[in-house]
Amino acid sequence: MMVALEVTPAWYLVLGALIFSIGAYGLMVRRNPLVMFMCVELMLNAVTLTFVTFSRMLRDTGGQSIVVFVLVVAAAEVVVGLAIIVALLRKRPHATADDVALLEG
Amino acid sequence: MVELVVFAVAAAACLVGALGVVFSENPVHAALSLVGTLFGIAVLFVAQEANFLAAVQVIVYAGAIVVLILFVLMLLGVDRVENLRVEPLVGQRAAAAVLSLGVLALVVGALASTGYEVTGPVGELDVTVADVNRLGESLFTDYLFAFEITSVLLVIAVVGAITLARRPRGEEIVDPGQAEREAQLARRMAEAEARAGGDGAGEGEGAEEAEGAEAGAAGEAAAEEVTR
Numbered sequence: 001m002m003v004a005l006e007v008t009p010a011w012y013l014v015l016g017a018l019i020f021s022i023g024a025y026g027l028m029v030r031r032n033p034l035v036m037f038m039c040v041e042l043m044l045n046a047v048t049l050t051f052v053t054f055s056r057m058l059r060d061t062g063g064q065s066i067v068v069f070v071l072v073v074a075a076a077e078v079v080v081g082l083a084i085i086v087a088l089l090r091k092r093p094h095a096t097a098d099d100v101a102l103l104e105g
Numbered sequence: 106m107v108e109l110v111v112f113a114v115a116a117a118a119c120l121v122g123a124l125g126v127v128f129s130e131n132p133v134h135a136a137l138s139l140v141g142t143l144f145g146i147a148v149l150f151v152a153q154e155a156n157f158l159a160a161v162q163v164i165v166y167a168g169a170i171v172v173l174i175l176f177v178l179m180l181l182g183v184d185r186v187e188n189l190r191v192e193p194l195v196g197q198r199a200a201a202a203v204l205s206l207g208v209l210a211l212v213v214g215a216l217a218s219t220g221y222e223v224t225g226p227v228g229e230l231d232v233t234v235a236d237v238n239r240l241g242e243s244l245f246t247d248y249l250f251a252f253e254i255t256s257v258l259l260v261i262a263v264v265g266a267i268t269l270a271r272r273p274r275g276e277e278i279v280d281p282g283q284a285e286r287e288a289q290l291a292r293r294m295a296e297a298e299a300r301a302g303g304d305g306a307g308e309g310e311g312a313e314e315a316e317g318a319e320a321g322a323a324g325e326a327a328a329e330e331v332t333r
Contacts, residue, residue: 009223010221012153013221017216018209020212021212022123022127022205025127026127028204029198029201031193032132034132034174034177035135038174042139045142048162049149049150052153055153056153057222058226059227059229059230060230061228061230062228062243062247064155064239067155067158068240069248071161071162073258075262076262078170078174079262079266080262080266082177082266084269085177086180087269
């Protein structure tokens with residue numbers, strides 16, 4: 001006999017927490033600015049997953065509306081962040097995140 | 106049963122993709138792993154009846170943001186392999202692992218303390234209405250001001266990106282690999298000329314020609330190569 005496992009919303013929340021902490025670990029460990037960027041995207045996605053799950057648990061569309069805003073902010077963040085990375089890497093082709101300290105006056 | 110299989114497959118895709126982003130040495134592989142995570146999350150959105158958001162997730166994230174990141178990777182040629190074995194800051198990895206596990210423990214602990222149930226007012230959701238309709242109504246009533254401010258944010262982001270990425274007038278384009286490529290090209294030209302010249306005497310001639318033709322450092326490097 002197979003035990004019928006039911007997928008509860010808590011599973012989604014735990015998955016979101018896992019992806020968030022993996023992204024946070026990557027952000028703290030990696031030195032390539034573009035990979036750090038992707039880790040930020042991972043964390044944002046984990047949060048959107050959590051928002052959608054809470055939206056379903058609470059039977060409220062507000063969570064999904066917030067996800068729309070998170071998407072827009074992520075797009076804006078990617079645009080500005082990549083522009084900064086392009087400007088930085090154009091000056092120093094092998095820059096790591098440590099070289100951003102050069103921006104200090 | 107179906108939901109269990111869908112969740113298992115999508116969650117596996119998410120986790121494998123997330124680990125791939127963090128642990129792949131090549132940034133291009135990291136970007137492709139990110140696509141796996143994004144698709145997995147889109148599938149989980151569909152499983153939770155957020156169909157519109159799943160479509161937006163695939164179009165905006167996998168379609169636009171990852172492509173933008175790959176564009177920058179290719180454009181700048183920074184897709185070199187990063188050696189993950191060296192650890193420039195001693196103890197950084199351990200500290201990062203402790204911190205991220207702490208975040209995980211905090212969130213899961215908070216969930217467990219409520220018995221994995223939500224607290225607070227539970228809204229009334231009309232399941233007969235499509236999620237796009239509900240989302241549109243919510244955006245244009247409850248969140249109208251935030252929605253308008255979002256457009257301002259996008260305009261600011263566009264202006265900021267142009268300001269940051271544009272070169273000041275008169276500044277030359279710096280191509281990091283240019284000198285190397287020019288030297289390589291001059292070397293190949295000199296080799297071809299030497300081959301065309303035929304015997305051993307031709308080789309020296311070709312080198313001299315290369316030296317005469319290429320006044321820059323690149324030409325000299327090529328000539329050195331040939332004479333050697």
